[in-house]
Amino acid sequence: MSWGPTGMDLWKLLLTLAVAGSSDALSGSDDTPAILGRASQSLQRVNPDLETNSSGKPKFTKCRSPELETFSCHWTDGVHHSLKSPGFVQLFYNRRSTQEWTQEWKECPDYVSAGENSCYFNSSYTSIWIPYCIKLTSNGGTVDQKCFSVEEIVQPDPPIGLNWTLLNISLTGIHADIQVRWEPPPNADVQKGWIVLEYELQYKEINETQWRMMDPVLSTSVPVYSLRLDKEYEVRVRSRQRNSEKYGEFSEVLYVTLPQMSPLACEEDFQFPWVLIIVFGIFGLTVILFLFIFSKQQRIKMLILPPVPVPKIKGIDPDLFKEGKLEEVNTILAIHDNYKPEFYNDDSWVEFIELDIDDLDEKTEGSDTDRLLSSDHQKSLNILGAKDDDSGRTSCYEPDILETDFNASDVGDGTSEVAQPQRLKGEADLLCLDMKNQNNPSSNDATPATQEPGIILAEENKSRPLLIGGIESTHQAAHTQLSNPSSLANIDFYAQVSDITPAGSVVLSPGQKNKAGISQCDIHPEVVSFCQANFITDNAYFCEADAKKCIAAAPHVEIESRVEPRLNQEDIYITTESLTTTAGRSGTAEEGPSSELPVPDYTSIHIVQSPQGLVLNATALPLSDKEFLSSCGYVSTDQLNKIMP
Amino acid sequence: MDSKGLSLKAGSLPLLLLLVSNLLLCKSVASLPVCPSGAANCQVSLRDLFDRAVILSHYIHNLSSEMFNEFDKRYAQGKGFFTKTINSCHTSSLPTPDDKEQAQQTKHEDLLNLVLTVLRSWNDPLYHLVAEMRGLQEAPDTILSRAIEIEEQNKQLLEGMEKIVGQVQPGVKENEVYSVWSGLPSLQMADEDTRLFAFYNLLHCLRRDSNKIDNYLKLLKCRLIYNNNC
Numbered sequence: 001m002s003w004g005p006t007g008m009d010l011w012k013l014l015l016t017l018a019v020a021g022s023s024d025a026l027s028g029s030d031d032t033p034a035i036l037g038r039a040s041q042s043l044q045r046v047n048p049d050l051e052t053n054s055s056g057k058p059k060f061t062k063c064r065s066p067e068l069e070t071f072s073c074h075w076t077d078g079v080h081h082s083l084k085s086p087g088f089v090q091l092f093y094n095r096r097s098t099q100e101w102t103q104e105w106k107e108c109p110d111y112v113s114a115g116e117n118s119c120y121f122n123s124s125y126t127s128i129w130i131p132y133c134i135k136l137t138s139n140g141g142t143v144d145q146k147c148f149s150v151e152e153i154v155q156p157d158p159p160i161g162l163n164w165t166l167l168n169i170s171l172t173g174i175h176a177d178i179q180v181r182w183e184p185p186p187n188a189d190v191q192k193g194w195i196v197l198e199y200e201l202q203y204k205e206i207n208e209t210q211w212r213m214m215d216p217v218l219s220t221s222v223p224v225y226s227l228r229l230d231k232e233y234e235v236r237v238r239s240r241q242r243n244s245e246k247y248g249e250f251s252e253v254l255y256v257t258l259p260q261m262s263p264l265a266c267e268e269d270f271q272f273p274w275v276l277i278i279v280f281g282i283f284g285l286t287v288i289l290f291l292f293i294f295s296k297q298q299r300i301k302m303l304i305l306p307p308v309p310v311p312k313i314k315g316i317d318p319d320l321f322k323e324g325k326l327e328e329v330n331t332i333l334a335i336h337d338n339y340k341p342e343f344y345n346d347d348s349w350v351e352f353i354e355l356d357i358d359d360l361d362e363k364t365e366g367s368d369t370d371r372l373l374s375s376d377h378q379k380s381l382n383i384l385g386a387k388d389d390d391s392g393r394t395s396c397y398e399p400d401i402l403e404t405d406f407n408a409s410d411v412g413d414g415t416s417e418v419a420q421p422q423r424l425k426g427e428a429d430l431l432c433l434d435m436k437n438q439n440n441p442s443s444n445d446a447t448p449a450t451q452e453p454g455i456i457l458a459e460e461n462k463s464r465p466l467l468i469g470g471i472e473s474t475h476q477a478a479h480t481q482l483s484n485p486s487s488l489a490n491i492d493f494y495a496q497v498s499d500i501t502p503a504g505s506v507v508l509s510p511g512q513k514n515k516a517g518i519s520q521c522d523i524h525p526e527v528v529s530f531c532q533a534n535f536i537t538d539n540a541y542f543c544e545a546d547a548k549k550c551i552a553a554a555p556h557v558e559i560e561s562r563v564e565p566r567l568n569q570e571d572i573y574i575t576t577e578s579l580t581t582t583a584g585r586s587g588t589a590e591e592g593p594s595s596e597l598p599v600p601d602y603t604s605i606h607i608v609q610s611p612q613g614l615v616l617n618a619t620a621l622p623l624s625d626k627e628f629l630s631s632c633g634y635v636s637t638d639q640l641n642k643i644m645p
Numbered sequence: 646m647d648s649k650g651l652s653l654k655a656g657s658l659p660l661l662l663l664l665v666s667n668l669l670l671c672k673s674v675a676s677l678p679v680c681p682s683g684a685a686n687c688q689v690s691l692r693d694l695f696d697r698a699v700i701l702s703h704y705i706h707n708l709s710s711e712m713f714n715e716f717d718k719r720y721a722q723g724k725g726f727f728t729k730t731i732n733s734c735h736t737s738s739l740p741t742p743d744d745k746e747q748a749q750q751t752k753h754e755d756l757l758n759l760v761l762t763v764l765r766s767w768n769d770p771l772y773h774l775v776a777e778m779r780g781l782q783e784a785p786d787t788i789l790s791r792a793i794e795i796e797e798q799n800k801q802l803l804e805g806m807e808k809i810v811g812q813v814q815p816g817v818k819e820n821e822v823y824s825v826w827s828g829l830p831s832l833q834m835a836d837e838d839t840r841l842f843a844f845y846n847l848l849h850c851l852r853r854d855s856n857k858i859d860n861y862l863k864l865l866k867c868r869l870i871y872n873n874n875c
């Protein structure tokens with residue numbers, strides 16, 4: 001049938017009316033409009049089809065009051081499925097003036113002013129805070145109904161008069177801030193405060209699609225920050241009543257064209273000049289490369305690639321030792337007078353001197369002193385086998401410069417270079433101690449330690465106690481630096497060797513019972529001066545930095561003494577009486593303490609019988625005793641030449 | 646002499662009429678000055694008082710709107726309360742202006758008094774609303790907290806308005822008129838739907854009245870403080 005869905009709707013309407021009537025009977029105070037309104041409401045809720053208006057009925061679309069003084073309602077005609085014309089559409093309204101609804105429905109006062117399919121209620125027909133109901137009729141039949149209050153349907157008109165002014169431009173010339181102003185919609189009486197509006201501004205770049213929104217503001221101007229100078233923007237504003245939720249329509253779009261900066265301005269993005277950097281980098285590297293490759297001069301090569309300094313002593317040829325040409329070695333060493341600052345290693349044989357205080361295990365063998373003094377000269381004949389012990393190596397010396405050649409040849413067992421500076425330190429300590437002992441013979445009350453030569457052994461040669469010189473040391477701070485304090489009790493300190501028996505045993509001198517506070521050879525100025533006064537200045541060997549004034553003893557003594565053990569690892573000993581070395585001979589252990597004699601700590605070499613031995617001539621010493629003694633116990637080549645016949 | 650006397654009479658008559666008419670007109674149109682004492686303190690403090698009052702009224706209206714929306718969402722869906730709420734509010738009988746012209750023609754003292762009346766009329770309902778809402782089943786905290794807040798703020802606004810009236814109309818002590826609210830029994834109905842509808846109605850009325858008060862106060866502020874130039 002042509003009725004189709006309309007028939008169904010009518011049935012539902014009737015049914016709902018019946019239901020409504022019954023429920024109204026319960027409450028008993030409803031008016032007709034209420035019933036109708038409820039019916040239409042329930043109809044709408046039950047049948048969503050009506051909402052979509054597919055049935056073609058006229059329907060309210062929107063009721064709106066722009067300024068809280070008037071309002072208008074709009075409806076749609078509907079799609080006409082049926083052949084029938086829509087009919088004569090009318091709008092009726094009713095408002096509750098007092099407690100009661102008026103029974104009559106009044107017709108729309110103005111169908112024209114608001115446009116097609118609309119009804120306009122001017123201010124005389126508009127009351128705020130008063131409920132209205134309107135209904136739409138088509139051919140007399142109600143098709144739609146709506147109830148509301150005017151304050152609920154406020155949607156203001158768009159603002160007018162948009163304009164913008166430039167606030168400032170950023171220093172980079174890229175961004176700018178503007179202030180956008182507008183006027184409230186003219187029909188809204190904001191001046192008298194009848195309606196209070198808030199505004200929302202939206203803006204975007206011209207070619208963008210998304211509008212950017214700002215927060216609502218109550219004022220009629222707002223700043224827009226950080227717009228780019230090279231872009232054009234669109235701005236629009238809309239308003240709403242402050243307590244409402246719905247916004248009005250948007251205003252007209254305002255086009256913002258910012259002033260263009262000069263084309264010479266900086267680019268918008270700072271691009272790191274990678275290309276330039278790469279090009280120049282390559283160029284520079286190429287230049288350097290060419291310089292390096294093609295330059296024949298060693299200087300530049302050294303500038304670019306400085307050679308790694310190898311610790312070595314110039315002029316010492318290890319082959320010399322092998323061949324046993326000690327004379328040349330001596331000469332070379334004498335030359336080293338010029339290299340005084342570098343030549344810490346004054347006393348070669350002191351290198352091998354060390355306080356083996358730490359190693360208690362070795363005490364089982366007996367102290368060095370015992371060894372030296374005992375008849376067990378077998379053990380003690382190894383002079384130069386040094387135990388590489390770390391004890392006693394204090395900061396007397398800076399182990400910077402090593403005589404690698406020396407040490408390589410001397411040690412023979414490949415002691416590490418680490419050991420050597422330690423040996424040097426030991427020597428230095430020995431030297432310093434010796435020095436101090438000589439210089440301050442009576443300044444110490446410290447008990448003389450056991451006169452035991454410190455022995456520096458190579459790590460591998462622990463069985464070769466070496467006795468070269470002995471320095472008594474006190475148990476003061478010096479000792480702590482030289483050796484473990486704990487080992488003071490039973491320590492073999494450096495003892496002064498006064499004599500070496502032909503048999504190979506060593507005679508220790510008790511001599512310096514008073515030891516100065518032998519610290520790290522921080523020699524007091526007086527000591528230094530003492531040294532200075534007494535020492536042969538042409539000597540190349542020194543105790544230490546401070547004791548550089550002191551002239552070392554014969555370096556060749558060291559050398560030779562070192563040489564000796566290296567070459568001949570048999571028992572080599574140095575005697576004060578005579579200087580012959582024989583393998584297997586052991587010296588008689590003489591009494592150490594001949595205390596009163598100012599016995600030199602070190603003996604001088606009388607004759608050098610290379611490669612086998614040294615001849616120490618103690619008797620020869622007194623002649624140049626002073627010289628020798630005042631030096632650090634070592635005899636230089638010159639001194640030796642003076643001494644020797 | 647006669648002519649002179651006559652002319653005098655004739656001359657004085659329009660003058661007299663003018664005087665009388667002026668008196669009459671002034672009385673009808675002109676209202677009392679805002680600050681009769683004319684003290685500077687009065688003007689400044691009145692501005693602050695009005696600013697604060699407008700803030701409070703706006704706040705109360707927001708709260709009541711939210712509360713109504715939440716209640717509607719929570720309890721009143723599909724129950725068709727809306728159409729029935731076209732029923733009266735207890736303050737509907739008060740002669741409040743219903744559009745701009747009426748409001749503009751109302752004198753500020755009357756408008757102030759009306760505001761006071763409405764505010765007083767809501768003291769009792771708000772108290773009972775809070776009390777009964779606690780007993781409402783599954784009342785969301787948001788609704789209850791808003792009701793409590795509205796009750797508190799309403800008292801504060803009433804205080805502020807009384808101060809304003811005291812400054813605008815010093816010395817005038819009027820009767821405390823207010824509308825009586827008789828909806829308590831319906832709030833306590835056993836039937837849940839009836840009870841819910843009573844709440845719904847009350848909240849709807851509250852939203853409406855708070856909007857009225859807010860509007861009147863903004864109007865008065867612009868009129869009295871900013872001289873119609875907000």
